[in-house]
Amino acid sequence: MNLPAPLAVYRRLLKTFGPQGWWPVTPPRGVRPRYVPGSDGRLSERQRLEVCVGAILTQNTNWGNVEKALSRLHGDGIRDLRDFQGLRRARLEGLIRSSGYYRQKAIKLMEFVRHLSRRGGRVGDWLGSDLPALRSELLGLHGIGPETADSILLYAAHRPAFVIDAYTLRIGARLGWWRRADYERAQTYIARRVPRDASLYNEMHALFVALAKKHCRKLPLCPGCPLKEVCRHGHSR
Numbered sequence: 001m002n003l004p005a006p007l008a009v010y011r012r013l014l015k016t017f018g019p020q021g022w023w024p025v026t027p028p029r030g031v032r033p034r035y036v037p038g039s040d041g042r043l044s045e046r047q048r049l050e051v052c053v054g055a056i057l058t059q060n061t062n063w064g065n066v067e068k069a070l071s072r073l074h075g076d077g078i079r080d081l082r083d084f085q086g087l088r089r090a091r092l093e094g095l096i097r098s099s100g101y102y103r104q105k106a107i108k109l110m111e112f113v114r115h116l117s118r119r120g121g122r123v124g125d126w127l128g129s130d131l132p133a134l135r136s137e138l139l140g141l142h143g144i145g146p147e148t149a150d151s152i153l154l155y156a157a158h159r160p161a162f163v164i165d166a167y168t169l170r171i172g173a174r175l176g177w178w179r180r181a182d183y184e185r186a187q188t189y190i191a192r193r194v195p196r197d198a199s200l201y202n203e204m205h206a207l208f209v210a211l212a213k214k215h216c217r218k219l220p221l222c223p224g225c226p227l228k229e230v231c232r233h234g235h236s237r
């Protein structure tokens with residue numbers, strides 16, 4: 001069978017699941033992050049910083065644990081860069097404890113905050129320049145790997161950096177897009193086949209996550225999956 005085109009897969013997923021409203025951010029007077037379909041990357045500077053913090057905290061844990069940590073930070077009035085700059089590491093560790101690996105994550109966050117301060121202090125301004133150079137710069141920071149760097153670029157700054165995660169790798173392998181693709185290969189595969197558009201990248205990645213949670217689990221639930229007709233793995237079952 002022919003391989004399904006990434007754009008065709010995207011359209012099927014969007015039709016089935018609808019817009020996902022990523023990345024969840026805390027509204028101005030709220031205390032918890034919320035998904036807002038249709039917001040299309042329009043964020044305040046505070047929300048951009050929250051996305052960066054969430055992208056670091058979500059490493060090796062589920063989003064529910066990150067939400068708790070973000071709510072604690074908000075509850076304690078830690079919202080702006082200046083608030084983070086004034087935090088002692090022990091207090092930060094306590095506030096983000098629910099996200100796991102909190103000692104390492106506190107160090108990563110503090111380094112990120114220091115770097116952001118050196119680069120002018122505003123996520124929106126810093127992340128608006130040359131994309132490949134920014135990506136290299138982010139990857140040079142302690143504890144920032146490709147998934148975190150691209151999540152920050154795409155979801156905090158609305159830049160066209162496609163995010164690959166374990167879900168995307170699993171779905172792509174089952175669809176036949178790659179066998180054991182690594183991050184960069186998978187990213188290149190998709191980037192070559194869909195328009196370079198941050199809104200599209202945003203929604204597409206979010207839809208892959210929705211599919212992985214609802215159907216394309218470790219043990220896939222192929223009956224009822226919107227990709228069953230076009231999926232190699234689904235066909236073979």
Ligand code: SF4
Pocket residue numbers: 171174175215216217220221222225226227228231232233234235
């Ligand atoms: S048909 Fe099965 S293997 Fe293919 S994408 Fe759907 S759940 Fe995953």
